[in-house]
Amino acid sequence: MATRDDAPRSLSGRPAAEIAEQAVREAGETLQNAFRGSFSVDRKGRGNFVTEVDVRIEDAVVSLLQREFPDVGVVGEESGDTHGASRYSWVVDPIDGTANFANGIPHFSTTVALLGPDGDPVLGCTYDPIRDDLFTASVGDGAFVNGERMMPGTLSTISDGVLGMDLPYGDDLIDTSFNMIRTMLPVQRVRILGSGALGLAYVATGWFDLHFHLALKPWDVAAGLIMVREAGAEVRDAHGLRATPESGSFVSGNETLLSEFHAKIGDLNHGVPQT
Numbered sequence: 001m002a003t004r005d006d007a008p009r010s011l012s013g014r015p016a017a018e019i020a021e022q023a024v025r026e027a028g029e030t031l032q033n034a035f036r037g038s039f040s041v042d043r044k045g046r047g048n049f050v051t052e053v054d055v056r057i058e059d060a061v062v063s064l065l066q067r068e069f070p071d072v073g074v075v076g077e078e079s080g081d082t083h084g085a086s087r088y089s090w091v092v093d094p095i096d097g098t099a100n101f102a103n104g105i106p107h108f109s110t111t112v113a114l115l116g117p118d119g120d121p122v123l124g125c126t127y128d129p130i131r132d133d134l135f136t137a138s139v140g141d142g143a144f145v146n147g148e149r150m151m152p153g154t155l156s157t158i159s160d161g162v163l164g165m166d167l168p169y170g171d172d173l174i175d176t177s178f179n180m181i182r183t184m185l186p187v188q189r190v191r192i193l194g195s196g197a198l199g200l201a202y203v204a205t206g207w208f209d210l211h212f213h214l215a216l217k218p219w220d221v222a223a224g225l226i227m228v229r230e231a232g233a234e235v236r237d238a239h240g241l242r243a244t245p246e247s248g249s250f251v252s253g254n255e256t257l258l259s260e261f262h263a264k265i266g267d268l269n270h271g272v273p274q275t
């Protein structure tokens with residue numbers, strides 16, 4: 001497993017985590033200036049938006065990362081893959097929660113992570129510019145929100161908890177998602193907020209006790225995976241296997257709640273793809 005000390009150094013000599021934080025904070029400034037303004041919006045599919053701001057931010061983030069780490073490839077949601085000589089790679093989501101952003105709803109983030117040679121994230125940054133919440137984690141160093149160590153929830157039963165969920169695009173998986181949440185009821189609260197990256201960050205810091213999404217991409221979750229694990233919780237796929245950025249489905253929380261979740265959903269996961 002890669003460690004923080006193995007991570008590539010930038011040409012300017014700064015740590016990779018510092019460059020990642022610069023990238024998401026600069027993206028956040030662009031988002032704040034553009035939010036509820038005038039910009040073009042295209043649809044990649046039903047409910048799947050891309051704005052000119054997504055493209056502008058991704059271009060700027062990728063440019064910074066490639067300037068500082070010319071040998072490290074970048075995987076971006078909008079720009080695709082750029083391969084490098086290094087065994088490490090960056091993953092970038094310029095706006096996680098684009099539908100919220102496009103509709104004037106103040107819940108979205110920029111998220112950047114560095115994947116090690118084994119494909120697991122070694123560091124991640126997720127930034128919510130509206131609330132000025134910066135979530136960070138590095139392997140072996142712990143996870144932090146605004147400089148304070150993150151502490152996940154310690155509940156022993158789902159019924160006492162606040163559950164976060166977000167919905168995929170496909171009708172079958174939407175039905176499965178709602179069927180899964182029905183098996184959890186009664187609970188204290190259920191929240192559908194529209195940003196998988198923030199959902200994972202909220203689990204890491206204990207604002208959600210459990211969060212699940214049945215169809216996410218590596219750029220949505222890579223930073224969140226390391227945050228949840230460095231905070232002391234875990235992320236599995238819908239089938240109970242340890243999640244990787246490529247898993248597709250993601251369930252995060254403490255081990256006790258994860259076990260209860262998988263016991264309760266029974267065979268509802270049969271329609272969820274496995275990678």
